[in-house]
Each structure stands twice: as C-alpha cells, then as structure tokens.
Amino acid sequence: MLFKNLADTFDRIEAEPSRLAMTAILSEFFKTVGTDEISDVVFLTQGKLRPDFYPQVLGMSDKLIIKAISATAGIPESKVTDIVIEEGDPGTAAEKLIKNKKQMTLFSDPLTLERVVKGLVNIENSEGRDSQDKKTKLLSNLLHDSEPVEARYLCRIVTGKMRVGAGAMTILDALADAFAEKEDRPDIERAYNVTCDLGRVAHTIAEGGMEAVRAIHVSVGSPLKVMLAERLRSIPDTVEKLDGKCAMEYKYDGIRIQAHITKDSVKLYSRRLEDLTSNFPDIAESLRIHCRAEDAIVEGEAVAVDTETGNMLPFQEVTHRRKKHGMDDAVKDYPVHMFLFDLLYVNGKDMTSEPYLSRRSAIENNFEISENILMTTMRIVSSPEEGQQFFDEALAAKCEGIMAKSVAEDSVYRAGARGFLWIKYKKDYHQALVDTFDLAVVGAFYGMGRRAGKYGALLMAAYDEDEGVFGTVCKLGTGFDDEFLDKLPEMLEPYRSERIPSLINAKMIPDVWFEPYVILEVTGAEISISPIHTASMGHIKEGAGLGIRFPRFTGRVRDDKDATECTTYSEITQIYLLQEENPDGT
Numbered sequence: 408m409l410f411k412n413l414a415d416t417f418d419r420i421e422a423e424p425s426r427l428a429m430t431a432i433l434s435e436f437f438k439t440v441g442t443d444e445i446s447d448v449v450f451l452t453q454g455k456l457r458p459d460f461y462p463q464v465l466g467m468s469d470k471l472i473i474k475a476i477s478a479t480a481g482i483p484e485s486k487v488t489d490i491v492i493e494e495g496d497p498g499t500a501a502e503k504l505i506k507n508k509k510q511m512t513l514f515s516d517p518l519t520l521e522r523v524v525k526g527l528v529n530i531e532n533s534e535g536r537d538s539q540d541k542k543t544k545l546l547s548n549l550l551h552d553s554e555p556v557e558a559r560y561l562c563r564i565v566t567g568k569m570r571v572g573a574g575a576m577t578i579l580d581a582l583a584d585a586f587a588e589k590e591d592r593p594d595i596e597r598a599y600n601v602t603c604d605l606g607r608v609a610h611t612i613a614e615g616g617m618e619a620v621r622a623i624h625v626s627v628g629s630p631l632k633v634m635l636a637e638r639l640r641s642i643p644d645t646v647e648k649l650d651g652k653c654a655m656e657y658k659y660d661g662i663r664i665q666a667h668i669t670k671d672s673v674k675l676y677s678r679r680l681e682d683l684t685s686n687f688p689d690i691a692e693s694l695r696i697h698c699r700a701e702d703a704i705v706e707g708e709a710v711a712v713d714t715e716t717g718n719m720l721p722f723q724e725v726t727h728r729r730k731k732h733g734m735d736d737a738v739k740d741y742p743v744h745m746f747l748f749d750l751l752y753v754n755g756k757d758m759t760s761e762p763y764l765s766r767r768s769a770i771e772n773n774f775e776i777s778e779n780i781l782m783t784t785m786r787i788v789s790s791p792e793e794g795q796q797f798f799d800e801a802l803a804a805k806c807e808g809i810m811a812k813s814v815a816e817d818s819v820y821r822a823g824a825r826g827f828l829w830i831k832y833k834k835d836y837h838q839a840l841v842d843t844f845d846l847a848v849v850g851a852f853y854g855m856g857r858r859a860g861k862y863g864a865l866l867m868a869a870y871d872e873d874e875g876v877f878g879t880v881c882k883l884g885t886g887f888d889d890e891f892l893d894k895l896p897e898m899l900e901p902y903r904s905e906r907i908p909s910l911i912n913a914k915m916i917p918d919v920w921f922e923p924y925v926i927l928e929v930t931g932a933e934i935s936i937s938p939i940h941t942a943s944m945g946h947i948k949e950g951a952g953l954g955i956r957f958p959r960f961t962g963r964v965r966d967d968k969d970a971t972e973c974t975t976y977s978e979i980t981q982i983y984l985l986q987e988e989n990p991d992g993t
C-alpha cells in the first residue's frame with residue numbers, strides 16, 4: 408500500500424470536526440487495507456508504531472526535524488526555523504517547503520507503507536553517540552521521497568504530535584463499521600480492554616471476523632485496562648446499592664500495579680500501562696518467589712511503609728519510587744508493601760469472568776503472604792453499622808477510605824469500566840463535594856503580580872467518554888506553591904500547541920493551549936451550571952455546561968493516569984446530581 412493513501416485519509420479526518428464523519432471515513436478506508444497492513448495503519452492513525460503498553464520512543468525534537476527538512480529541501484536551517492515558528496507546527500512547515508521543492512525535483516520513489524514503517528522503526532532504534540545524526544538522516548531519506556501531505560504526517564508522527572483527532576474509541580467504531588455489525592461493538596471494545604492492543608484487535612477482526620475477536624482472551628504480557636469504582640455519598644447508600652451485603656476492603660493510598668508473572672519473569676505495569684518493573688524490583692522479585700502458579704496476572708496497590716512501625720505512609724512517599732534514575736537508593740530509602748486485591752489470570756485461565764469471591768480466594772491459593780506481599784484487609788459487611796465500623800478501622804490504619812465490592816455471582820472483573828460492582832468511599836466525602844476530580848490541563852493563562860513571567864492559572868478539562876473529546880470545567884488558580892509554579896512551564900512544554908488541539912472543546916480561550924496529557928487532582932466547593940464551560944454540555948441544561956466553583960489544586964499530579972482516565976462528563980453530572988439531592992453536603 409502507498410503511504411499516500413493513508414496520509415490522504417489523515418488529511419480528510421483532520422478536516423472533519425464530527426466524530427461520526429471521521430468514523431465513516433476511517434471505516435471506508437479500513438475496508439481497502441490488506442490484513443497484513445491493518446495493524447500498522449491503526450497504530451499510525453494514533454501516531455504510534457506499537458500497542459499502548461510499549462514506550463513510545465520516536466519523540467524527535469523540533470530541532471532535529473528542522474535539520475532534516477533543511478537537508479531535504481535545501482534551505483538553511485534558520486529559514487526552516489522561521490517557517491516552523493510561523494506555522495506553529497513542524498508538520499505543516501515541512502509540507503509547505505517540500506511542496507516548493509517538489510516542483511523542482513523530477514525523480515523520487517513513491518513511499519510505501521512498508522518503507523515508512525521500516526524507516527520509523529530504524530529511527531526508533533538509532534542509538535549511541537551519533538544517534539541524533541542517524542535519526543535526522545533517516546527522516547530526511549523518507550522526506551526526500553514524500554509528497555507534501557506525507558511530509559506533514561511523517562513529521563508529526565516522529566515528534567509524537569499526530570493530532571488527527573481519531574482516538575481509540577473512534578478507531579473501534581470504525582472497525583465495527585467496516586468488519587462487523589453494530590451490536591458487535593461491545594465485544595470489540597472488550598477485546599481492546601483486555602489486550603490494550605488496537606493493532607491486534609484490528610488484525611483479528613479483519614482476518615477472522617467476530618468469532619476470532621470473541622476468542623481473544625487475557626494473556627500474560629498484554630496488560631488489561633483496569634476496572635474502576637463508582638462513588639456514592641454515604642456508607643448506608645453503598646451497602647444498600649450492593650443488596651445489603653458486600654465485601655469491604657481498605658482503600659490504600661498508593662500506586663496501582665498490575666503484575667504479569669511467569670516462572671522466569673515478572674513485569675509490572677502502571678494503570679497508564681507504563682512499565683514500572685525497574686521502579687519496584689523488590690516487589691517484582693518477591694512476587695516471582697511467592698507466586699505458586701505457573702503464570703498469573705495480579706493487581707494490587709503499592710504503598711510506602713515505615714518498616715520500624717509497620718505504619719503506612721502518605722502517597723507522596725511512594726512517588727519517590729517513580730524516578731527514572733537512582734532507583735537503588737530509592738528502593739532502600741522508601742520500602743513499599745504491595746497489597747493484592749484482584750487476580751485476572753492464573754495457570755492459563757482467564758479469571759475476569761469469575762465472581763469476586765472466587766477471584767479473591769484464587770489469590771490466597773496462589774500467592775504466599777510474605778513480608779512485602781500482603782492481601783488487602785477485607786471483611787464481609789451486612790449492615791451500614793458494620794460498614795461504618797470497618798470504614799473507621801480503615802482510617803485508623805491510615806487508609807484513605809474503603810472499597811466496597813459486590814459479592815453477587817455477576818461480580819466479574821470489567822476491564823476498562825467504571826461501574827457499581829465496586830464503590831469507593833473516602834474520608835473527604837463528608838465535605839460538600841463528593842470526591843476529588845482528576846482534570847487535564849488544556850490551557851494556561853500568563854500570571855500577573857507575583858506570578859508575572861509564569862503561568863498564573865490553568866484551564867482544566869474533563870473527558871467526554873462518548874465523543875472522545877475534552878471539555879473545560881474550571882480555571883484553576885489556587886493551591887499551587889512557588890516550587891510547583893516554577894516547574895509548570897517545563898512540565899507542560901512538550902504538550903504545548905499553537906492552536907486549539909482538535910480534541911478540545913472550549914469557549915474560554917487561554918493564552919497557551921496544551922494537548923491533554925498532564926492530569927492534576929482538584930477539589931472544589933460545588934458544581935454549578937456554567938455558560939462558559941463546556942464539560943457535560945446539555946446534560947442538565949440545554950446550551951450550558953457544568954463548572955467547578957472555587958477549584959483548588961490538591962498538590963497531587965496524577966501521572967499514573969492517562970488523559971482518557973480523567974474525570975468524565977458523566978461523573979461530573981452524577982456528582983452535580985448527588986449535590987443537588989443534598990445541598991448542605993450532610
């Protein structure tokens with residue numbers, strides 16, 4: 408297949424604001440792609456070469472792109488830099504300059520998809536002292552034979568800024584449209600949620616249809632999207648919702664880890680699918696030793712502990728383990744315990760369709776409790792009073808609350824879903840607003856006075872899980888300390904965008920836009936109907952969104968969460984409704 412076909416499709420999608428229209432274009436295109444190329448097509452549509460759980464290391468800097476464009480178009484780097492600044496995007500700059508160049512060049516070899524993928528893999532694999540030069544040459548080699556539109560997307564892919572606006576949900580819709588029936592969509596999404604591998608799902612459906620998709624199961628080495636909890640405003644409501652009887656576990660305040668274990672290797676993934684094995688080598692080794700099964704996938708929370716007293720320490724302590732360097736010291740200085748709470752696979756068996764109590768006893772049967780590998784504290788609770796008692800004990804043990812879990816036969820592990828099979832209740836719920844929000848930074852406003860020269864406030868957004876876009880919900884200017892304000896520009900710079908990113912839906916216009924990536928935890932006084940914010944637009948009142956009043960940063964950066972895992976429109980609406988039911992927050 409020619410890469411031009413794919414680049415033209417990207418161009419058409421990018422011009423389309425409607426997700427439905429994007430889906431239709433993609434679906435038509437998928438039907439024309441051979442089964443051996445569809446996974447590459449799907450990955451490149453997301454600006455990637457591989458599934459979500461592989462680190463994306465293409466990320467070339469603008470400086471290298473400028474060099475490559477300069478070498479290809481025969482224009483001095485300073486001139487290319489000016490055009491990149493003018494266009495606000497190396498991709499469109501490359502497109503413009505290659506267009507001029509093309510008019511003068513006679514010979515070039517059309518780019519095939521295969522050649523592009525090989526070239527990108529070579530760029531990714533260039534290592535060593537002259538790796539920057541190698542990358543530049545490899546890119547320039549591809550640009551030499553590019554049509555202008557191909558150059559635009561090549562440059563965007565290598566900088567990690569694809570921006571065509573087709574997220575995973577749109578791609579799944581398009582796959583369903585192209586190769587299955589509407590009612591098959593949930594099964595296709597399930598296959599994605601248990602593999603986190605869009606390419607594999609695409610290849611399977613194109614080659615083997617829905618029967619093959621339904622046969623996709625959990626496997627060691629492919630992380631699953633995690634199951635999430637709903638929230639309710641009281642312990643009695645929680646017990647009632649779970650039919651008067653449930654399992655309650657302590658809710659530990661640490662880092663969620665999904666461990667994939669075989670006899671000779673253990674890999675630990677964060678909920679954002681980052682490989683955390685080197686951050687928790689002690690936990691990995693202990694899991695390997697204490698797992699009695701041939702293979703298993705187990706989930707738990709890693710919490711920092713004071714080894715002298717055995718007390719659990721606040722969340723900030725375990726974050727010392729998320730460093731990239733100096734891990735040996737961090738392992739010594741910040742000991743952690745892993746509290747196991749779920750088992751998704753064991754001895755070749757997919758456990759996700761088993762009920763909660765069977766999964767729990769399977770953990771006990773397959774893991775030996777050790778010094779640093781423990782079970783979460785759990786009790787079966789049959790009344791609100793017993794629930795309250797357990798909650799008080801959880802707080803006394805320095806946990807942030809409880810997780811109530813359904814003990815019904817249908818209490819399966821629903822990968823990637825937030826539902827009422829699990830309900831969380833935290834100590835800060837007695838405040839007016841139920842729970843904190845995890846919001847994506849999508850814009851910044853320059854500061855004034857003491858904050859002059861820095862960002863003074865941020866534009867924060869929630870996620871629209873139906874449309875795959877982000878809508879604004881507040882302007883956040885409090886809760887920052889000086890150190891954080893100093894760090895902010897550097898933290899946000901990689902995601903800076905010269906124009907409003909295609910996934911953002913906003914009426915409030917900040918000084919600087921960002922692709923949604925950095926997630927901050929925020930509290931607020933209440934949620935109100937807002938004429939200016941776009942989150943939950945039309946859910947409560949036609950033409951109006953919902954906004955958080957008096958938002959405050961809690962100090963916690965949720966770097967364990969993916970942007971699509973931030974607070975959703977339906978959660979914001981649900982919290983608004985809970986608050987309206989009981990305006991005093993009592």
Ligand code: ATP
Pocket residue numbers: 634635636637656657658659660661662663708748783810831
């Ligand atoms: P929060 O910010 O409250 O942790 P979240 O959006 O990260 O919420 P939720 O599904 O709402 O995720 O809450 C569940 C989280 O609580 C899990 O992701 C996990 O990290 C943590 N956790 C701590 N203890 C438990 C437990 N016993 N069972 C399940 N999850 C637990």
